[in-house]
Amino acid sequence: MKQTESSKTIGIGLLGLGTVGTGVVKILKSQGRAIEKKTGIRLALRRVCVKSLSKKRGVALDRRLLTTDPSDLIRDPSIDILVELIGGIHPAKEIIHRAFLNGKHVVTANKALLAEEGGSIFREAARLGRKLGIEASVCGGIPIIQSIREGLASNSISQFLGIVNGTCNFILSAMSQGNLEFREALRAAERSGYAEKNPRLDIEGVDSAHKLAILARLAFRTEVPLKAIFVEGISKLSKVDIQYASELGYVIKLLAIAKRHGRAVELRVHPTMLPLDHVLAGVRGVYNAVFLHADQAGDLLFYGKGAGEMPTASAVVSDIIDIAKRATGQADLKVRKSSPPDALPVRPMDEVVSNYYLRFQVEDKPGVLGRIAQTLGKNHISILSVHQKESHDSRSVPVIILTYEASEKNLRRALRAIDSKGGVRQKTVVLRVEK
């Protein structure tokens, strides 16, 4: 078969022209020729669906491409790939569904949709022989989805730890480096444009849980019920714990943690103490990173910008190119049939085992520490080290205990007993430790 010398043209329909959509248009404009030279594929922007036709845009665009009706994209036979960048569950889900039915492949950055409805969307894409590109949904410009799906295709991934929310990492870096309380660091993030007006989804860990669900689905090939993920945000962290952690040689990061134990998986998002020489400890500011263990390839780290106009748009366009390459071949999309993912049970948080950092605020009286140690022991929790700190008020003394591995169930039982007795002045602070 002779190669054709001319480029193939692939039609793009863009749904949403916010930050990322604008970035996509910029890349198509500035890199279009370079992409054609590299791949032999011409990417042609056919239609752009927006909320308002009159709004001023951050990029020059032929106004005749604009429409407010998604159906104009879905029904356009010259569009091969629909790029969904409107976010939210509805109507994004229905539009993607109709695009699939109309023979279009889809690229989306919609992590909430993928986390909540990923199972049915992937099944539908497979049933209809459509491609679904999701690189932009997790860690912006880092090609982590492709690396898990393809680069590590011959590997079983046994666990990964991810710093997947730039807002939280910025806040924690600011608390640590600037000795700030959470509220002050959040304000700094807002001033720098790294926190949204309503930052709840970020700081309470929900966004990280969405990304964990998407990554775990791919890494473990399992359905991930979002509700089964244990989620704890960073809004209750005190700078005093960050400081004590630092004195003990640790840094605190909001981690998305996934571990596979045979046929079960462990999925959790919470502030986590990491030793200072851990490869994730140096990931500062708005950077994201995923550290994973693959059985053949070993330990791997992927690090880069997790959000922002151009990094996320870069991921969208790499998905477009990937699908365009396959779409110009056609058959690759249709011949093969992979099995659907399993539904591995998620281990209940009670059964999760971890090392812990515990900060007790105790009365400076004889016997209190002994009672705490005794209660921990009764609950099968062994003490690794004890650190009594200088008191910041006259009423109580902070005591830090690092434990060996213990189950959440035993830990909670022990803390209920300790916190309800006399001698302890406030609810004990718990941080989980990874090595």
Place this chain on the structure above:
Amino acid sequence: MKQTESSKTIGIGLLGLGTVGTGVVKILKSQGRAIEKKTGIRLALRRVCVKSLSKKRGVALDRRLLTTDPSDLIRDPSIDILVELIGGIHPAKEIIHRAFLNGKHVVTANKALLAEEGGSIFREAARLGRKLGIEASVCGGIPIIQSIREGLASNSISQFLGIVNGTCNFILSAMSQGNLEFREALRAAERSGYAEKNPRLDIEGVDSAHKLAILARLAFRTEVPLKAIFVEGISKLSKVDIQYASELGYVIKLLAIAKRHGRAVELRVHPTMLPLDHVLAGVRGVYNAVFLHADQAGDLLFYGKGAGEMPTASAVVSDIIDIAKRATGQADLKVRKSSPPDALPVRPMDEVVSNYYLRFQVEDKPGVLGRIAQTLGKNHISILSVHQKESHDSRSVPVIILTYEASEKNLRRALRAIDSKGGVRQKTVVLRVEK
């Protein structure tokens, strides 16, 4: 078109059954079913070409698969993909050529061949519509090739810094952490199995130059004449410079450096001082990492095991799967036509600009330092800082000078003048500094 429910079978011919080849067989055995489940592709090992039929192997293998004649693989119509793991230029090049002509795709880990003959091999693959998988040739288990080729397809890469030789990084880490001289650290690497019997290609930077050539070809889409790469190894490094660097807040790594300046490129391999908070500074032991800057995605780091049986075999098998996926589609391999790479000129080392660390061993006499500073100034080299160290012998005193950016040409001229005059006791030590 209806999907076929049955798996496609792809035939593999394995040329070479050394460390990596054995790892490939292990993965095909242990992960074959999982790969089939994920991808719908059955990978069938058809023939294995070895030097000796009687040698004991590290993996159980049907002896009927073995042959000593590469032609048995090249002519076998049931083989779709030839995996070349014999290394060296000849006969690897000729075998790959014949495999292409016989309709086979090729996966290779042969970095020397790709660095020296990559241009003609890639051209031939493109001309004949064959795929060439090279993931295993650089950084073992890290999917860096795929990330550059596909994940960053919409980006221009402006520069990258790579720790791409595990032996050198192990030696430098040992020198730094164990306060060892080069020879002692090399022996430690040999004892740990991290240095080959003849480690010259590693320690003199040649292996890093091979990998730099392969990465630069992909990242910049240019032909890279291997001889145009400036190469300096680590065998002349003294622990005293590692110690002084550490006191100044730097660590020394052997870096493969590639920078693009418009239509020219800069390519060099040498020991490099990096600030301790640089993202590459924490890459220790046999780990590899590539830090790159992409115009859209921003700064990215890829980190993992750069060598070893299973990481490298993992990369080989991920290439096999990638090609198999496309091969079951067929058309994708043939329809598109990308342009050949450019031949960007390599900037001569004389014109390269860098910051420098200079260690002068001077007589402890008035006026010497002044003469050095004057000569540097005359050659347009500005001094950033001066550090006089305690003397280790009675005859000379080490003086460290960190410079602002200067050209290699000016630096060499200045050092020729300084080293040839009185007052300087030995050839001045030069280390380049990256930020």
